[in-house]
Amino acid sequence: MNRLRRTLLGALAAWLAKPLAALAAWNESAFGAKTPQDALKGIGAANPAPSKEIVIDAPQIAENGAVVPIEITSNIPGTSSIAVVLEKNPFPLAAKFDFGEGALPYVKLNVKMAETADVRVVASAGGRHYAATREIKVTIGGCGG
Amino acid sequence: MAGPMKMRATVAGGNTDVRVLMTHPMTTGQGGQALYFIQNVTVKHNGRTVIESEISQAVSRNPVFSFRLKGGAKGDTIEVSWLDNKGETNKIEAAVA
Numbered sequence: 001m002n003r004l005r006r007t008l009l010g011a012l013a014a015w016l017a018k019p020l021a022a023l024a025a026w027n028e029s030a031f032g033a034k035t036p037q038d039a040l041k042g043i044g045a046a047n048p049a050p051s052k053e054i055v056i057d058a059p060q061i062a063e064n065g066a067v068v069p070i071e072i073t074s075n076i077p078g079t080s081s082i083a084v085v086l087e088k089n090p091f092p093l094a095a096k097f098d099f100g101e102g103a104l105p106y107v108k109l110n111v112k113m114a115e116t117a118d119v120r121v122v123a124s125a126g127g128r129h130y131a132a133t134r135e136i137k138v139t140i141g142g143c144g145g
Numbered sequence: 146m147a148g149p150m151k152m153r154a155t156v157a158g159g160n161t162d163v164r165v166l167m168t169h170p171m172t173t174g175q176g177g178q179a180l181y182f183i184q185n186v187t188v189k190h191n192g193r194t195v196i197e198s199e200i201s202q203a204v205s206r207n208p209v210f211s212f213r214l215k216g217g218a219k220g221d222t223i224e225v226s227w228l229d230n231k232g233e234t235n236k237i238e239a240a241v242a
Binding site: 025026027031066067068071086089091093094095096097098099100101102103104106107108109110111112113 | 160173184185188190193194195196197198199200201202203204205206208209210211212213214215216230
C-alpha cells in the first residue's frame, strides 16, 4: 500500500515537474514489457490475426544490428496504427505510430537489433489487430549503443 | 547531445513524402550509458496533427523516418517535432517542395 502510494506520489511529482510540452503520451507498460506478448497486451493488441496485407520491406541480412532499416506499408483499409515489435530485443516494442486522417499507414525507420530475430508488425484497423512477421538475420548485434 | 534536424517534403504521386532526420544519441542504458532517447515524434500538416508516435531506445542513433501524407501541395507547411525522456524537445518546419 505504502509502496503504491509512493509510486503514485512519485509519478505525480514527475508529472508536475515536466513542462507543458512534455505531456505527450508514452506507454510505459508496453515499452517496458520484456516479452513480445506483454508488449502487445500493453498496446491492447494481444493475439493479432495474421495478415498478408502488411508489407514489411527489410534486408534479409543486416550486417550492422545498430542500423536495420525497416519499411512498412499496411494495405488494410482503415489502418489507424502500426506497431513494430523486435521479438528478441530486451524490450521488444520499438515503436508505435498513430495515423490520423491526413496520413497514409506507411513508415520507414531504422532500429537496433540485438540478434537475428523476427520483426513483428501489428496494424490496427477498426478496433481489430493484424500482424505480419519477417525474419532479419543480424551478424553484429546493435544494442550496445 | 541532441542537435539539429533536417527535413525534406516533396509531392509524389498525389501524396506528400516526408523524410526527417533527428540528431540524438538514442542510448539504451546498457554498457554504462544513460538511458537517453526520443519518446515521441509528431508530424503536422498545415498545423494539423496527422501522425503521432511513441518510440523506444531501440530506434537507431540519429533517427531517420519517412512518412507519407495524403494529398498536399507545394508550399504546404510540414512540422515534425520530438520529445525525449529528459523533457528536451526540438522541431523543424519546412514547406513542401
